[in-house]
Amino acid sequence: MTLAAANALAAATNENLASISNTLIYSAMAVYTLAFFAYITEWLFGSRSKVARTAAALTADSGGAAGAKGPAVTVKSAGGTTVLERPEVVVRSSAGARDVPDGPGAHGGDEQGDLYGRVAVSLSVLAFVIQVGGVIARAASVQRAPWGNMYEFNITFSATAVGVYLLLLALKKNVRWLGLFLTTTVLLDLGLAVTVLYTASDQLVPALQSYWLIIHVSTAIFCGAVFYVGAVGTLLYLFKDSYESKLASGGKPGRFATSVLERLPASASLDKFSYRVNAAVFPLWTFTIIAGAIWAESAWGRYWGWDPKETWAFITWVAYACYLHARSTAGWKGRKAAYIALIAFGCWLFNYYGVNLFVTGKHSYAGV
Amino acid sequence: MSKTPTGSTTTDGTPAVVPPGEEELGTAGSQLSTAPAETAVPGSFGGNRAPGLTGWLTWTGREILGWVRWFWRQLTSMRVALLLLFLLSLGVVPGSLIPQDGTDAMKVEAFKQAHRTLGPVYDRLGLFHVYSSVWFSAIYILLFVSLIGCIVPRTWQFVGQLRGRPPGAPKRLTRLPAYATWRTAAPPEEVHETALKVLKQRRFRALLHSLNGVGGAPTAGDAVAAEKGYLREAGNLVFHIALIVMLVAFAWGQLYKTEGNKLVVEGDGFANTLIQYDDFKSGNLFNDDDLVPFSFTLKKFTGTYERTGPQKGTARVFKADVTYSVGAHGKDRKATISPNHPLAVDDARVYLVSHGYAPTVTVRDGKGDVVYRQAVPLLPVDANITSQGAIKVLDGYRNAKGETEQLGFSAFFVPTFAGAGKGTMFSQFPALDFPVLALTGFHGDLGVDSGLPQNVYQLDTKNPKLQQFKDAKGNIVAARLLPGETMTLPNGAGSITFDKDIKEWAGFQIVQQPGTGWALTGAIAAIAGLAGSLFIQRRRVWVRAVRGADGVTVVEMAGLGRSESAKLPEELGDLAALVHDKAPAQTDADPDREPDADTPVPAEGAEKK
Numbered sequence: 009m010t011l012a013a014a015n016a017l018a019a020a021t022n023e024n025l026a027s028i029s030n031t032l033i034y035s036a037m038a039v040y041t042l043a044f045f046a047y048i049t050e051w052l053f054g055s056r057s058k059v060a061r062t063a064a065a066l067t068a069d070s071g072g073a074a075g076a077k078g079p080a081v082t083v084k085s086a087g088g089t090t091v092l093e094r095p096e097v098v099v100r101s102s103a104g105a106r107d108v109p110d111g112p113g114a115h116g117g118d119e120q121g122d123l124y125g126r127v128a129v130s131l132s133v134l135a136f137v138i139q140v141g142g143v144i145a146r147a148a149s150v151q152r153a154p155w156g157n158m159y160e161f162n163i164t165f166s167a168t169a170v171g172v173y174l175l176l177l178a179l180k181k182n183v184r185w186l187g188l189f190l191t192t193t194v195l196l197d198l199g200l201a202v203t204v205l206y207t208a209s210d211q212l213v214p215a216l217q218s219y220w221l222i223i224h225v226s227t228a229i230f231c232g233a234v235f236y237v238g239a240v241g242t243l244l245y246l247f248k249d250s251y252e253s254k255l256a257s258g259g260k261p262g263r264f265a266t267s268v269l270e271r272l273p274a275s276a277s278l279d280k281f282s283y284r285v286n287a288a289v290f291p292l293w294t295f296t297i298i299a300g301a302i303w304a305e306s307a308w309g310r311y312w313g314w315d316p317k318e319t320w321a322f323i324t325w326v327a328y329a330c331y332l333h334a335r336s337t338a339g340w341k342g343r344k345a346a347y348i349a350l351i352a353f354g355c356w357l358f359n360y361y362g363v364n365l366f367v368t369g370k371h372s373y374a375g376v
Numbered sequence: 377m378s379k380t381p382t383g384s385t386t387t388d389g390t391p392a393v394v395p396p397g398e399e400e401l402g403t404a405g406s407q408l409s410t411a412p413a414e415t416a417v418p419g420s421f422g423g424n425r426a427p428g429l430t431g432w433l434t435w436t437g438r439e440i441l442g443w444v445r446w447f448w449r450q451l452t453s454m455r456v457a458l459l460l461l462f463l464l465s466l467g468v469v470p471g472s473l474i475p476q477d478g479t480d481a482m483k484v485e486a487f488k489q490a491h492r493t494l495g496p497v498y499d500r501l502g503l504f505h506v507y508s509s510v511w512f513s514a515i516y517i518l519l520f521v522s523l524i525g526c527i528v529p530r531t532w533q534f535v536g537q538l539r540g541r542p543p544g545a546p547k548r549l550t551r552l553p554a555y556a557t558w559r560t561a562a563p564p565e566e567v568h569e570t571a572l573k574v575l576k577q578r579r580f581r582a583l584l585h586s587l588n589g590v591g592g593a594p595t596a597g598d599a600v601a602a603e604k605g606y607l608r609e610a611g612n613l614v615f616h617i618a619l620i621v622m623l624v625a626f627a628w629g630q631l632y633k634t635e636g637n638k639l640v641v642e643g644d645g646f647a648n649t650l651i652q653y654d655d656f657k658s659g660n661l662f663n664d665d666d667l668v669p670f671s672f673t674l675k676k677f678t679g680t681y682e683r684t685g686p687q688k689g690t691a692r693v694f695k696a697d698v699t700y701s702v703g704a705h706g707k708d709r710k711a712t713i714s715p716n717h718p719l720a721v722d723d724a725r726v727y728l729v730s731h732g733y734a735p736t737v738t739v740r741d742g743k744g745d746v747v748y749r750q751a752v753p754l755l756p757v758d759a760n761i762t763s764q765g766a767i768k769v770l771d772g773y774r775n776a777k778g779e780t781e782q783l784g785f786s787a788f789f790v791p792t793f794a795g796a797g798k799g800t801m802f803s804q805f806p807a808l809d810f811p812v813l814a815l816t817g818f819h820g821d822l823g824v825d826s827g828l829p830q831n832v833y834q835l836d837t838k839n840p841k842l843q844q845f846k847d848a849k850g851n852i853v854a855a856r857l858l859p860g861e862t863m864t865l866p867n868g869a870g871s872i873t874f875d876k877d878i879k880e881w882a883g884f885q886i887v888q889q890p891g892t893g894w895a896l897t898g899a900i901a902a903i904a905g906l907a908g909s910l911f912i913q914r915r916r917v918w919v920r921a922v923r924g925a926d927g928v929t930v931v932e933m934a935g936l937g938r939s940e941s942a943k944l945p946e947e948l949g950d951l952a953a954l955v956h957d958k959a960p961a962q963t964d965a966d967p968d969r970e971p972d973a974d975t976p977v978p979a980e981g982a983e984k985k
């Protein structure tokens with residue numbers, strides 16, 4: 009076989025793989041759409057339930073010691089007599105915090121709703137697997153890590169976000185309420201990817217051929233996905249918090265708001281959730297920026313040059329640092345810190361889309 | 377949370393670390409972190425003023441000192457740190473949206489041309505060099521002063537906490553976020569001992585707070601106090617110190633940095649001395665002797681490009697094969713420099729930043745003698761490496777009359793010609809597929825000796841002492857040459873040949889930036905510190921065992937963390953289970969008994985450290 013023929017063959021394989029990748033991405037979108045409808049159905053069934061736990065908790069005498077929500081007493085039955093195997097731990101939220109129980113989740117305790125919720129999660133898993141297949145096929149077709157242009161960023165980004173969500177579910181965290189918000193954005197993200205941002209498979213220009221690229225870009229995408237999950241939590245916290253404070257001050261929120269927010273976790277839980285998520289990735293984000301600096305040093309001869317992409321990564325970093333600081337500064341906890349977290353995620357988004365599309369800099373040669 | 381009373385008041389003297397509403401815990405909840413306390417602003421620092429001049433002087437002194445202290449405390453408070461962080465992130469923004477002198481001076485000029493009114497305003501505000509502007513420097517210097525002012529006392533405080541002991545148990549353990557209790561037949565002393573052992577095994581710092589002093593006789597108020605997670609604070613301090621290290625390393629690097637460019641044609645070399653650079657910039661404290669002594673020769677440059685598809689013409693491989701030697705008499709070593717893979721010699725790095733073609737031309741005089749043969753580097757003007765430049769024959773040439781003259785040719789080169797009659801002279805592809813060199817010639821005085829700086833790549837055709845070669849009819853002499861072809865100059869003035877040997881050149885950037893190692897060390901320390909600070913919980917556990925009136929021991933365990941965490945009750949549960957193993961619960965007791973009801977409240981002294 010001549011060299012040219014071998015090349016042609018390789019090129020054909022690559023094109024095959026690329027089209028397989030495209031098919032997989034489209035299939036994943038189809039399955040996500042089904043999951044989306046399943047989540048919607050879960051919410052719809054859930055709206056039949058009429059529990060108003062928040063209101064009950066806030067309007068009833070809520071002052072005293074809280075109910076035991078910690079690990080329950082472990083009791084072992086041994087021949088008719090019960091033996092206390094380990095002492096019970098009573099958990100008490102700090103004084104001053106509202107004592108509101110977490111909502112039951114989107115299904116609102118409704119059995120059919122719960123069933124649809126489970127179906128939706130299964131569909132999400134399926135779609136996730138297909139999408140990951142699509143990303144891998146793409147990587148195989150271009151014979152490098154699939155992070156050379158914005159199309160590839162997008163398909164990897166949404167796969168990672170769903171992966172984080174599924175991982176949290178697997179760890180038995182109470183996060184199923186995230187499902188609807190996540191599938192919606194994943195569909196938007198993939199739609200944008202296959203229409204506006206699509207780029208045919210292609211190799212990298214020399215400046216992008218570096219293993220620091222793989223490290224830097226993969227962690228950047230991962231951080232973005234986790235920040236996104238945190239931002240959804242923060243946004244819902246803001247809604248739930250105003251709902252709770254309205255109830256606490258004797259107001260009467262609208263029916264729709266009641267129906268939706270009753271089913272979400274308590275604002276304190278949402279706040280804690282988004283703090284943990286954001287705080288957990290912040291060191292990785294720091295690492296991402298440093299990896300980028302190391303790459304820039306080997307590619308351009310300076311590790312920091314205030315290029316727009318670098319600048320916005322730095323702004324995002326400072327904004328998240330502000331958020332973490334705000335949480336331990338008197339007068340800044342709660343809603344104000346939440347606003348900062350949202351602004352910080354906005355900075356990340358702007359860096360991701362805005363800088364590539366509107367600002368020219370050294371990073372703009374990645375082909376949109 | 378913002379609705380809580382203490383969450384929003386700031387001047388009540390409550391340390392920021394105590395969760396709102398838990399002041400009742402007394403010292404038990406204090407010192408869980410080293411965050412600076414919020415302090416109240418007094419009305420006057422001077423106090424009473426004694427009559428007379430000395431009275432006034434001492435009063436003023438106290439007043440000034442007070443204000444300085446107040447200002448310092450403000451600057452190093454969490455709130456001002458937050459404000460400065462905000463300002464920093466805002467201050468960085470304009471630099472990413474407005475063209476910057478440092479990165480793209482041409483764009484700055486274009487911007488100034490396009491915005492006649494806005495341009496000067498921006499200039500005044502330093503918006504074209506944001507990152508070295510006065511106001512930007514002010515923000516980050518203030519931030520770092522604040523940071524240092526914050527770290528120093530926090531470090532002392534932390535050392536104090538390490539040398540001190542975990543504070544004693546609060547009166548009512550039931551008020552803590554996690555609480556467990558049971559009744560056992562084991563005597564209190566034994567429970568305390570077990571608890572100490574268990575906690576120490578779990579790597580808590582633990583000790584028995586006895587009302588009768590350490591080692592005193594056991595009494596009802598005794599309790600075991602334990603604390604863990606000091607690494608959180610240590611990590612946090614390491615992180616903030618690492619930020620300072622990074623900043624200092626960066627500033628140091630800027631002051632001693634050198635950065636220069638050199639264009640090298642295949643076969644030529646470069647030695648790292650100031651005069652060899654095409655252009656050179658250095659930091660304020662740089663000294664000529666600081667240049668790392670080394671030299672290299674460019675053996676071969678290779679560039680390959682995508683041949684087909686939508687990305688046709690995009691570069692695929694760039695590499696420069698060089699031999700280099702360190703010091704004056706170093707051994708020759710081989711290396712390949714490509715994007716992302718600079719050559720490192722001590723502190724110096726050699727980057728491959730550009731490339732182009734250098735066609736070799738031979739110039740002969742009227743008698744046919746070779747007066748010039750050289751590969752002439754031409755500068756690319758587009759992505760397909762359409763190139764332009766000048767060929768300058770400065771000496772050795774005599775015209776037909778035998779007079780000494782200089783020759784100049786303006787050259788236009790394309791590596792891949794579209795073909796005659798295709799209507800374009802621009803290159804169609806970056807590789808050497810169909811090279812063509814177009815020339816027009818001049819003779820006379822190039823004006824090189826006039827003392828004015830001259831661009832090597834440009835011919836000053838406006839120079840009156842320079843005449844263009846014209847044929848007998850007065851037409852300009854110009855030719856489009858293929859490799860090996862010759863253009864004959866009119867009136868026996870000689871000829872110029874486009875040789876077959878077309879070389880490539882590579883542009884190198886040579887950078888020296890000390891302090892990079894420190895910056896990297898700081899960065900790694902920052903990440904490690906941050907991980908410690910964010911993933912480790914600092915928490916306290918107390919165990920109190922008291923014999924009740926009925927002779928049965930009541931064991932109480934409670935945990936307190938800096939923030940509410942699901943892990944705290946879990947951990948307390950585990951610890952309780954371990955203690956419980958040694959001091960099992962009495963099953964005959966009424967399980968629904970309210971634990972608070974007959975738990976003896978120990979004396980006040982229990983809270984003393």
Ligand code: HEM
Nearest residue numbers: 329332336409410411412452453454457522523526619909
């Ligand atoms: C260069 C600017 C700064 C950056 C990027 C920064 C960043 C951070 C980050 C990311 C944390 C989070 C760790 C955590 O939540 O435990 C933190 C915590 C902290 N920072 Fe800073 N910081 C800066 C300046 C300062 C200054 C000037 C002060 C002094 C007032 C300060 C005092 C603190 C304190 C006390 C904490 C611990 C808060 C806690 O224990 O929760 N920081 N900082």
